[in-house]
Amino acid sequence: MDQKYRIYINENTLFLTDTLPVQNKEMKQLDLQSFDFPTFYKNLDKGAKKQYVLLTENPKAAFKMIKQNCLLIKAAGGLVRNANDDYLFIFRNKKWDLPKGKVEKGEKMKEAAVREVEEECGVTILSNGEKLCKTFHIYQLGNIIVLKKTNWYEMTVKGKPKLIPQKEEGITKAGWFGKNDLEPLLKNTYLLILDVLVAGKIR
Template sequence: MNKYRIYINENTLFLTDTLPEQSNQLQQLDLQLFDFLTFYKNLDKGSKNQYVLLTEDPKAVYKTIKKNCMLIKAAGGLVRNADNEYLFIFRNKKWDLPKGKVEKGEKMKDAALREVEEECGVKILTIGDKLCKTFHVYEIGNKIVLKKTNWYDMTVKGVPKLIPQKEEGITKAAWFGKDELKPLLENTYLLIFDVLAAGKLF
């Protein structure tokens, strides 16, 4: 199944060639009438709705959306220590995973490694394959931004002390076991669930 999942605050827009199983919970949009900028402008940013756009070519629709936005590429990691705990950061009053923007000419994987090490003061031991990619839309000034983030599986040696990068607004960095994630997941972003699912944490 070819699909994209784009998050806009607490709303989700699915671009798919096959209706998801929970399609009764989704509001289906008319492909012929769909215009992303109109959809975005009229969207209640405080709502928590799920929309689906059924199309034979989700990639083509995604490319059209991308043309209407300023694209920012980012990369980050799901980092595991020797005690099978995972690295989370606290920034902008929410729990998150370390990530950051890809610099010009930089490879996504290299950016993921650099950003995790900078944001948390750790040395990454291994970086594996890409777990998944996530998409979310937000505004900077009067520009609509589409952020595409590649996420990678990473490990560190032992259980290193973490040093949160305060100048990046990170107030905490901490290790959590799988059984300690529930309170974090009550105060995180929807796309983090995709990364954790790709990492088989649930």
């Protein structure tokens, strides 16, 4: 999605694009001339599951404008596969998720992804492959609007190691799941996780 952006705001999706995306759901087109992100965010029903599109010849400039109104946090995570072709999921904040965390100062995104996965799940990463995708989501922290950019990487482990969820990070469960076991998890996960699975050719 070069020069096109998909930003998740709770259950809502905001597309910045120069061509209308093909979607099954109804999509509300926003007026570029009058669009003001702080106003849009303030009036947004965060619990709704709506899709919005900002059609513009320069999606990058529109994204930069949104970014200027937010605190940018960089994070990195992994889609981890074991020797049995099972995938690693964690349970945190009452939802199934993939392991990820904030990038520390001076740390490369790829290094941060490995460190976070190893810390959150108690495993050793055998190989760290190519970047699968990047995701963007916006949330509120006190009075600050945060834009989190997460880079996702393909990873493998040796065998099928025992998982040790990092409870101090709010992770209550961690498990290995085959492709055929994912449906119940995907009914209780974040929209951006579905994008990672598509990028990893699991869905």
